Amino acid sequence: MDRFGFIHEKLDIKILILFVLNRLPGPVSFETLSDLVMVDDGFDYFEFSQCLAELVKTGQVGQDENSYRITKLGAENGDAVESSIPYSVRAKAERRAQPLAAEMKRDMQILTSHEKPRGGGCKVSLSLSDGIGNVIAMSVLASDEAQAEIMEKTFRADAESIYHKVVRLLTNQDKGTEEI
Secondary structure (H helix, E strand, C coil), X not given: CCCCCCCCCXXXXXXXXXXXXXXCCCCEEHHHHHHHHCCCCCCCHHHHHHHHHHHHHCCCEEEECCEEEECHHHHHHHHHHHHHCCHHHHHHHHHHHHXXXXXXXXXXXXXXXXXXXXXXXXXXXXXXXXXXXXXEEEEEEECCHHHHHHHHHHHHHHHHHHHHHHHHHHCCCCCCHHHC
């Protein structure tokens, strides 16, 4: 059966897998990776699965339960040969991976956690980083674990806006300068 597409050889599939993983800031599930890599009609799901398993076996891709990440060896090898993938396939794979990479990067810059101190309630820790350091880090006391989880979820969903609101409040930009 003839297949349309540019990627037909196992080596090319492996290079494409490394190319995609190298553009992601963290591990991804098998399903997500297959969605990102299956950009060419020259190979199928089973060939992808087999090539990924071989990359894990050779230490170029790390696997933790159901998540996959590129290793240092895989990144070095992928960088050396990624230009062998046709430009149109690389561009399509990069376009497909870009939104996920941006979302993953944002998620890595927002940290939330909570703990139950001895005195009761929950201490909620929230921070937003710009990739270099924290732009805001705060601890808030919540009445219980349910409220702490709501605070974490809300901060994670809108951390940038919350940061800007805190800055406006602290600089009195919402009230006018006559109260200073």
